[in-house]
Amino acid sequence: MERFYKMVEASNKKFPKGVEPFQMATRLLEECGEVASEINLWEDSGVKRMKHGEPKKEDLANELRQAIVELFKIAKYYGVEAELEDAIERSLARSKSEGLID
Numbered sequence: 001m002e003r004f005y006k007m008v009e010a011s012n013k014k015f016p017k018g019v020e021p022f023q024m025a026t027r028l029l030e031e032c033g034e035v036a037s038e039i040n041l042w043e044d045s046g047v048k049r050m051k052h053g054e055p056k057k058e059d060l061a062n063e064l065r066q067a068i069v070e071l072f073k074i075a076k077y078y079g080v081e082a083e084l085e086d087a088i089e090r091s092l093a094r095s096k097s098e099g100l101i102d
Contacts, residue, residue, distance in 0.1 A: 001085065004072040011069060021077060028070040034063045 012019050018027070041048040042055045049055075075084045095101045 004069060007069045008073045008076050024070060024073050031067040031070055035067055038063050
C-alpha cells in the first residue's frame, strides 16, 4: 500500500491544484470510465476492437492503477489510511473465517 501512497504524493506535487475532494471524486469517476472502456474493448463489445485494435494487458493495468491511486488520494486527504488498512485486514479475516480464502 505504501507504493500507492508514494504515487499519491507524486501526483499531488505534480498537480497541486487538483487535491480538493470534488476534483479527486471527479477524477476517480473519469478513471472508472476509462476502466469501463478497457473492459468494453476486452469483451469485444460494439466496434471498439475495429477502432482500437486488440486489447493490451498493460493498458487495462494502467487504467486500474490510475483509479486505485485516486481512491488512495481520497483516503490520504481524509486521513483514513490506518482505518483503510484495518478495514482490509478485517475483510480478509472474515473471508478466511468463512472458508472463502486460505
